Amino acid sequence: MHSFRLTCAAAAAAVVLAAPAFSHTEGTYEIPAGAHFNPDKLAKISEFFKNEVATGKIPGAVVLIQQHGKPVYHEAFGVQDVVSKVPITDKTIFRLASMSKSITAVVSMQLLEEGKYKLDDPVSKYIPSFANMKVGVEKKAEDGTKTLELVPLKRPITILDLMTHTSGITYGFYGDSLVRKAYKAADIYGGDFDLAEFAERIAKLPLHNQPGALWQYGHSTDILARVMEVATGEKLSTIEQERLLGPLGMKDTGFFVTDPEKQKLMAEPMPNDSDFRVGRVNDPTKVKKWESASGGMVSTMADYSRFAQMLLNGGTLDGKTIMKPETFKELTTDRVGPGSGVERDFFYFPGDGFGFGLGIAVRTDPGNAKPPPPGDLGELKWDGASGCYYIIDRKQDFFFVLLEQTPTERQRIQRTLKQLVYEAMEN
Numbered sequence: 001m002h003s004f005r006l007t008c009a010a011a012a013a014a015v016v017l018a019a020p021a022f023s024h025t026e027g028t029y030e031i032p033a034g035a036h037f038n039p040d041k042l043a044k045i046s047e048f049f050k051n052e053v054a055t056g057k058i059p060g061a062v063v064l065i066q067q068h069g070k071p072v073y074h075e076a077f078g079v080q081d082v083v084s085k086v087p088i089t090d091k092t093i094f095r096l097a098s099m100s101k102s103i104t105a106v107v108s109m110q111l112l113e114e115g116k117y118k119l120d121d122p123v124s125k126y127i128p129s130f131a132n133m134k135v136g137v138e139k140k141a142e143d144g145t146k147t148l149e150l151v152p153l154k155r156p157i158t159i160l161d162l163m164t165h166t167s168g169i170t171y172g173f174y175g176d177s178l179v180r181k182a183y184k185a186a187d188i189y190g191g192d193f194d195l196a197e198f199a200e201r202i203a204k205l206p207l208h209n210q211p212g213a214l215w216q217y218g219h220s221t222d223i224l225a226r227v228m229e230v231a232t233g234e235k236l237s238t239i240e241q242e243r244l245l246g247p248l249g250m251k252d253t254g255f256f257v258t259d260p261e262k263q264k265l266m267a268e269p270m271p272n273d274s275d276f277r278v279g280r281v282n283d284p285t286k287v288k289k290w291e292s293a294s295g296g297m298v299s300t301m302a303d304y305s306r307f308a309q310m311l312l313n314g315g316t317l318d319g320k321t322i323m324k325p326e327t328f329k330e331l332t333t334d335r336v337g338p339g340s341g342v343e344r345d346f347f348y349f350p351g352d353g354f355g356f357g358l359g360i361a362v363r364t365d366p367g368n369a370k371p372p373p374p375g376d377l378g379e380l381k382w383d384g385a386s387g388c389y390y391i392i393d394r395k396q397d398f399f400f401v402l403l404e405q406t407p408t409e410r411q412r413i414q415r416t417l418k419q420l421v422y423e424a425m426e427n
Contacts, residue, residue, distance in 0.1 A: 029372040032427055033395050037065065037072045041424035046075055048416060053078035058406045058413070059270060060088040061387075062301045065421060066309065067398035081268035090301040093257055093265045094403045095282060097384030100297035101221045103240065103253070103307065105331065105359025106322065108163060108224055110243050113327045116231040119163070122156035123223065126230040129203035130157055130223075135168060136179040136206030148178045150206055157211045162224040163358040164335045166342055168207030170218035173279035175347060179208045189280040194289040195236060199226040214343045215336050215356060218294075225293035236291045247320050248310060250303040255291045257284045257298060266298075269386070269405040276385050276407050295384065301403055304390070308399040311380060311392045332357045332380055334364050354381070374422030389414045396425070 045063060052058045060078020064071060076088040096103075111117065117126070124131035134150035141147070161167035172183030188201045202223060208216050225236045232239055237255055245253050257263050263285050268274070275281055284298050299307075306317060315323035323331065334355030336342040350356050353367025353375070363379035366372035376395040383389040387410035389402040400421055402414065 029366055029374060030376055031396065031422070031425055035396055035425040035427050037067065037398075037424050038426050041420075041426075042073045044424070045073065045417065045420045046077075048420060049075070049077040052409070052413065056270075057409050058387075058404060059268065061402060061404035061406075061413075062088050062090065062092065063400065063402050063417070064301055064305050065398060065400040066305065066312075067396065069309070072398070073400075080266065082270065083268070084264075086264070088267065091252070091265055092267050092403070093252060093262065093284075093298050093300055094267045094388060094405060095276070095284065095384075095386045096297045096299050096304075096388050097276060097278065097282075097295045097386040099299075099304075099382055099384040099388045099390065100293060100295050102360055102382050102390075103244065103297060104221050104225055104236075104293040105163070106307075106311075107240050107244050108228060109323055109327050109331050109358060111228055111231060111239075112159075112330070113324060117159050117227060119158065119160040121159045123158065123162065123167075123227060124156060126227040127199050127203065127223070129200055133157065133203060134206055135210050136182065136208065138178050146178055148182070148206065153207075154210050155212070157207075159224070159227065160335070160358075161211045162220045162227070164342070164356060165215050165217055165220050166212050166336065167218075167220045167223070168209045168211055168213070168216060169202060169220045169223060170208040170216050171279070173277065174217075177208065179206050182206060184279065192289050195222065195226040195229055195291060195293075198290060199223055212341060214345065215348050215350075217347060217349050221294035221359070222292060225291070236293060244307075244322060247322065248303075248306050248317060250299065250306060253297065253299040253303045253307075255284065255296050255298070256287045258287060265300075267403075267405045269407065273406060273408050278385050299403075301401060304388075304401055304403065305399075308390055308392060308401050312394060312397065312399045314394070330358055331360060332362050332378075334362050337364055374418055383410070383414055385410070387413065389417070391418065391421075 049061055053060055059082050062076040065073040078088060080086045080088055080092050136148045137151050139147050139149050157167045170180055172180050182205055186205055202219055228239055229236055282296060310317040310322055314325060315328040337355045350361035352369060353363055353365050354361045355364040361381050363375050363377055376393050378394055380392040385407050387404040387406040392399045402417055
C-alpha cells in the first residue's frame with residue numbers, strides 16, 4: 001500500500017502543478033474557499049425541475065444541497081411514478097445504478113485497511129480462473145473485416161486494476177468493439193447466478209485491453225465484490241451491512257426491496273424509459289442470487305445523504321470512523337493521471353478535468369472547456385445510468401445529491417444542476 005501511495009502522490013502533485021490558476025471570472029471554477037449559497041439563486045434549481053416535471057420529461061426528482069453539515073437547499077419535485085402519482089419524498093426508493101459502485105468502493109477500502117488483501121495482489125489469488133484470461137486484440141483484414149486475436153496477459157490483473165477500472169473488464173451495452181460484442185453475445189446475465197458464478201462467466205470472456213493500459217468502464221466492481229467475498233468468507237450484502245450500511249444507519253439501502261410497504265415507495269422512470277439501457281432489467285422487488293456491486297443497489301435521500309456527508313467529512317460521521325484519514329486519502333487520490341501509464345478514450349466517463357481514485361472520480365485540473373466546467377480541485381463525484389448523481393466539494397464543505405429515475409434525460413439534467421448549484425455560490 002505504501003509504495004502505491006508514493007507513486008500516486010507524485011502523479012497527483014504533477015497534475016496539480018500543471019494546472020493553471022483560474023479565477024471566478026472564468027465560469028465558476030475554483031471559487032475561493034468560504035463561499036455561501038444565495039437563496040434567490042438557488043430558486044433557479046426549483047424553476048428548472050418544476051419545468052422538467054411540468055413538460056413531462058421526468059416523473060420527478062429530489063435534490064439536497066448540504067453545507068457545513070446543514071441543508072441549504074432541499075426540495076422534492078413530481079411523483080414516484082406517473083401511474084400511482086405518489087409524491088416523491090426522502091423515503092422514496094431509487095435504483096442507484098452505478099452509484100452503487102461508490103458504496104462498494106468504500107467497503108473495499110475498509111477491507112484493504114483491515115489487511116484482507118493488498119492492492120498488488122493478483123485477482124487469481126482469490127479467483128483462480130483469472131490466471132488464464134486472454135486479451136482480445138482486433139485485427140483488420142485488407143477487405144475491412146475485423147477478427148479477434150487472443151493474446152496472453154503481460155502481467156496479472158491486480159486488485160488495484162479492479163478498483164481503478166483498468167483491468168480490461170468491460171460492459172457489453174456501450175461501444176462496438178469486438179470484445180464488447182462478445183460480452184453482449186455471451187448472455188452473462190442469463191438465469192439465476194451469484195457473484196461466484198458471475199466471476200466465472202467473466203473469466204471466460206476476453207479482456208478489452210492489457211491490465212493497467214486503459215480506463216475501461218465495466219464489471220470490474222463486481223469482480224472486486226467477489227474478491228471481497230472470498231477474502232472475508234461472507235456474502236457481499238453481509239459485508240456491506242456490517243461495515244457501512246449498519247454503522248451509518250442506512251436502513252433502506254441494499255440490493256432488494258421485499259417489504260410490500262417499502263415496494264410502494266419505489267420510484268419508476270417514464271414508461272418508455274424503463275430498461276435503463278444497461279443490457280438488463282433490474283427489478284429490486286424480485287430477489288436474485290446476484291448482488292450486483294456495480295449497479296444493483298437501491299437507496300433513499302435519507303440514506304444516501306448520510307453516505308455523502310461521511311465522504312465530505314473524510315471518512316467519519318456522528319463520531320463513527322468508517323475509514324481512517326489515510327484510507328480516505330488512498331480512495332480519493334488520482335491513479336490514472338500523467339505518469340500512470342493509463343490511457344483514456346472516448347469512453348472515459350470521469351470526464352474532462354477528472355482523474356480517478358480507487359473507485360471514485362476526483363477533480364485534478366480545470367479541463368479543456370472554456371470556461372471550465374464548474375467545481376473545485378479535489379471535488380469527488382459519480383453518477384449512474386438511472387440519473388442519480390452526487391458531488392462532494394470539500395473545499396467549500398458542501399455536497400449535493402440528486403436522485404431521479406431518468407436515463408434518457410440524465411446527462412442534460414446533471415450538467416444543468418451542477419451549473420445552477422455553483423452559480424448560486426458567492427463569497
